[in-house]
Amino acid sequence: MSFPFIPNKKVDVPDISYKDNVTLPSQNTALIIVDMQNDFVKDKGNLKVPAAKDTIPRIKKLLHSARKAQVPVAYTQDTMREDDPEFDIWAKHCVENTWGWEIIPELKPQNNDVVCRKLRYDGFYGTWLEHYLSHIWKVENVVIVGTVSNICVLHTAGSAGLRWYQVIIPADGISALSEFDQALTLSQVSNLYSGIVLKSTEGVVFE
Secondary structure: OOOOOOOOOOOOOOOOOEEOOEEEOHHHEEEEEEOOEHHHHOOOOOOOOOOHHHHHHHHHHHHHHHHHOOOOEEEEEEOEOOOOHHHHOOOOOOEOOOHHHOEOHHHOOOOOOEEEEEOOOOOOOOOOHHHHHHHHOOOOEEEEEEEOHHHHHHHHHHHHHHOOOEEEEEHHHEEOOOHHHHHHHHHHHHHOOOOEEEOOHHHEEEO
């Protein structure tokens, strides 16, 4: 059966299988914080995602729990040049060494965290993320939070899933520009990558 695209037709969102909580072994789990940078999160950012501000305290609390359990932490950092071709798609943002490029101070990386500067949406593309996850940390599970849900979060989650990491995403730890984009992300992770979608960051337990 084919499903042709029909403009302006309302569609149903597929069911998303939420879990209340998941307990993860700290020795083979990593936390990935995607693109929580000033240009995406702060009011004066060039590509502000309004919902991102609400995720800050939740991600901060999860980050504290991860560090307390000695779970390794990786950040992705969108890193653009002045003439980046992506600016044909989006407004200029996250130009290297500008205020907008910096990770927000509330979630400031520590010296032992890994910060992966990336050129495209996917946190694995052209970065050392996989090297640390697989070869240094021996990770099997990745908890992914950050922004933007259907863009950099989803592409990073997809790449993780294709590498057979178990992907865990707390719904209130990611942010999108619309409810549709948020639902799309959670549906893709749950149904396509066999990921675990939680209702809340509170449901992530490290042991």
